[in-house]
Amino acid sequence: MLNSKFEVGGKVRLIRNVRDDGSYIGKPTIIDGEEMRRGKLLVRRGEVGYVRHVGMFLQDQVIYQVHFLDIDKTIGCRENELIDGDALWQDNLFEYGDNVQLGLSLSRDGEVFANKGDPVSVLGVYRQQDQPTEYRVQWQDQELLLPEKALIAVSC
Structure with missing residues (x-):
């Protein structure tokens, strides 16, 4: 039995940028004329999505399949990368590399x-x-x- 924080259908918000680690399945080779590659930004922190599935990775990590409607992408997210979708949110001022x-x-x-x-x-x-x-x-x-x-x- 999974001890998950978020339920299927629940609204969640991503609190960390998610980049392609090579496990993003089903992506086309070329998107908007640009080749997808490891390290490429998939979903920016602050995006809101909905949990489609809850599963386990390596028997100890809860992974959520989250569909981000505004950008029409579904990715796997760890529990510590998500907060409740209705929680107060203020975007950060700076990003990696600034x-x-x-x-x-x-x-x-x-x-x-x-x-x-x-x-x-x-x-x-x-x-x-x-x-x-x-x-x-x-x-x-x-x-x-x-x-x-x-x-x-x-x-x-």
């Missing part, structure tokens, strides 16, 4: 080690239901996990 700036100075043990305005690169976006969005960023030779409010867009 170059942004620190919106404040950072200190450790009372010593400032990074200054407001220092450039950082976004390496990952993390969000959980009812929690603020966090970003894994590269600052010089360090990786830091920072809340969205600690970052600002780079002026053009």
